[in-house]
Amino acid sequence: MALLVVSNLTKNFDGITAVSKVSFSVAQSEIFAIIGPNGAGKTTTFNLVSGVLAPDCGEIFFRGERISGLKPHEIALRGMVRTFQTISLFDTMTVLDNVKVGCHGQARTHIFSAAFRTRAFFEEEVRMTRTALETLRLLGLERRAHEMVGNLPFGQQRLVDIARALAGEPVLLLLDEPAAGMNARERSELMAIIRTLKQRGMTIVLIEHDMDLIMEIAERIIVLDHGEKIAEGKPEEIQRNPDVIAAYLGEA
Amino acid sequence: MVQGSPFTVQKLFMPGTGPRWLPYGVLILIVAAAPLVFSGRMSYYLSILSLAGIYAVVVIGLNMLMGYAGQISLGHAAFFAIGAYTSGILSTRYGLSPILCALPAVAAAGSVAVLIGIPTLKLKEHYLAMATLGFGIIMYTILRADPGSMTGGIQGMPNIPPLQILGHAADSDRAQYTIVWSTVILVFLFSTNILESRFGRALMAIHKSEVCAAVLGINVFGHKLQVFVLSALYAGFAGFLYAHCSPLKYLNPDDVAHVILSIKFVTMVVIGGMGNRWGALCGAVGLTVLPEVLRLMSSLLHGISSTDIEMACYGLILIMVMILSTRTRKRLLPIPAENTLTQHPIRQ
Structure with missing residues (x-):
């Protein structure tokens, strides 16, 4: 059974269809990519799946449960966490x-345990710090843990963004253009990280403009154009698909 | 811990490393020293400092709401008034011992905050400020009109009994000062503990970007409501202190419920540097003491009234805060994060 099932997802903004009847499903431990020209509806799809926007039509199932209509934090607590383009x-x-x-x-502790500094509060604070440090170690940022986040270079800020999402121990991670603004070395680090996460059983759905990166790591790809799904398949199939080529060339 | 605000007293005391208790030690020392300085005929100044302490309790709470969570309330005098009048009514009309009034006073402010918070916290940015402003005005009008003949209307409510501690009535300036400032220190430590936890971090996250906080699993509305109610509890408690621990022991809508008082609380938070706990404390004391200092000085400036200078000072302070805050690139008022998502309505 697929981990994430999206069926007939539709969203209109003031009469303009941003996403139209998009369906796809993502399997456990898969690296799944959504690509398409600018304005194709990729980020809107992410916003719908993560609950930031409510769909006009269509349904989303995650781990067998219907999540369309839930609030963003309820979806996050069910194991789906996302990052943003900016x-x-x-x-x-x-x-x-x-x-x-x-x-x-x-x-799990509440304000009152924090106010009175109960034992449970300290234990939980230690546990959170440990989880956070482990996540930062995974992304090679451990040494920068105590710096103000604004002092980090852009590429590392992106990694902190991903670390923050990973700290919630998600089952499914949605990455919106994770490689944007990264240099070549940072990008290869990112690919290594994504592969490590997959090995640990995590499912990753990403939006990306960097075609080299997508073709190298994605196992399955869907292509959106003007809000509609125009293709689905393995990277090599997508590269040969005439509709996809037309969509990209048409835009240029 | 939030840094970089204009008047960072915290930086003076805590340059990076060093013992964390040092600023608290200094605070306790100053609080303990004041009665020695202002003794005998000068004890009038202690009552001013008591009032500053009472305002500080409100401002510490409001700073959690404004400085941390980024929600602006222009109606906190209303919660202050609810606390004060609940306590005043229970102790004068029902003869309840003043110290027992603390709980109902705080509870009343808290429950009203829940009722007000549920609809208004769904509003964003300045709409929340407008809604709380409206609530403050309604509260003020009710207290003045006195429909149930409980509050004394514009005549106010006199003869509120002082706190009884171990059988002694605490009605000297010094006793009131001691009670008020020991509670201020406790309240301050209490809120420091609350803010230096996942709750405080969640509030800062909400301040920066509600959408971002939500997708990380933070219940944005729930946290906003919690901090709003918490700040109202503080204001209610401060109202209780005002009823029994201020020199007048007299409540009047103009003194406790006026919109100007709400704005004064907000100014105290802003002057302290939003999100700076030590700054909030200094802001509360500074703005309460300022008129007294000016009154002393006005004898030197013949022909100029101290209230005129007071107004000029407020203006000057706000201009300074504006200049300093833009220079440090610190946002004075919460501005929505530059996120493409904010273009679309976002569900909470």
Whole structure:
């Protein structure tokens, strides 16, 4: 059974169809990519799947449960976490604290245990710090844990963004253009990280403009154009698909 | 911990490393030293400092809401008034011992905050400020009109009993000062603990980007409601202190519920540097003490009234805050994060 099933997803903005009857399904531990020209509806699809926007039509099932109509945080707590195209790190906090925000959903203690500094509070704080540091180690950012997040170079900020999402221990990770603004070395690091995550059993859905990266790591791809799905398949199939070529050339 | 605000007292005391308790030690020392300085005929100044302490409790709470969560309330005087009048009515009309009034006063402010918070916290940015402003005005009008003949209307409510501690009435300036400032220190430590936790981090996340916080698993509305109610509880408690621990022991809608008081609280938070706990404390004390300092100085400036200088000072302070905050690229008021998503209506 597929981990994520999207069927007939539709969204209109003021009469303009952003996403039209898009269906796809993602299997456990798969690296799945959504590509398409600018304005194809990729990010809108992400917003619909993560609950940031409500679909006009269509359904989304995650781990066998219908999640369309749930609020974003409810979806996140069910194991689906996303990143954004524009990095929105919490710039008043350190790298570590940013990642600890990602652990929020796993924590159980309340304000009162924090106010009175109960034993449970300290135990949980230690646990969150440990999870955050482990996540940062995985992404090679451990040494920068105590720096203010704004002092990091852009590429590393993207990784912090991903670390923050990973800290919530998601089953499915949605990455919206993770390689944007990265240099070649950072991009290859990113690919290595994505592969490691897959090996650990995580499912990854990504939007990306960098075709080299997509063709190298994605196992399955869907192509959107003007809100509609025009192709689906393995990277080599997509590269040969005349509709896809037309969509990209047509845009240029 | 939030840094980079204009008046970072915190930086003075905590340059990076060093013992964390040092600023608290300094605070306790200053609080303990004040009665020694202002003794005898000068004890009037202690009552001013008590008032500053009472305002500080409101401002510490409001700073959580504004500085941390980025939600602006222009109606916090209303919660202050609810606390004050609940306590005043229970102790004068029902003869309840003042110290027992604390709980109902805080509970009343908290429950009203829940009722107000549920619809208004769904509103964004300045709409919340407008809604709370409206609520503040309604509260003020009700207290003035006195429909149930409980509050005394515009005549106010006199003769509120002082706190009884171990059988002694605490009605000297010094006793009130001691009670108020020991609670301020406790409240301050309490909120520091609350903010330096996942709750505080979640609030800062919401301030930066609600969408981003939500997709990370933070219940945005739930947290906003919690911090709103929490800040109202603080204001209600401060109202209770005002009823029994201020020199007048007299409540009047113009003193406790006026919109100007709400705006004063907001100004205190802003002057302290939004999200700066030490700054909030200093803002509260500074703005309460300022008129007194000016009154002292006005004898030197013949012909100029101290209230005129006070107004000029407020203006000057706000201009300074504006200049300094833009220079440090610190946002004075929460601006929606530059996220493409904010173009579309976002569900909470």
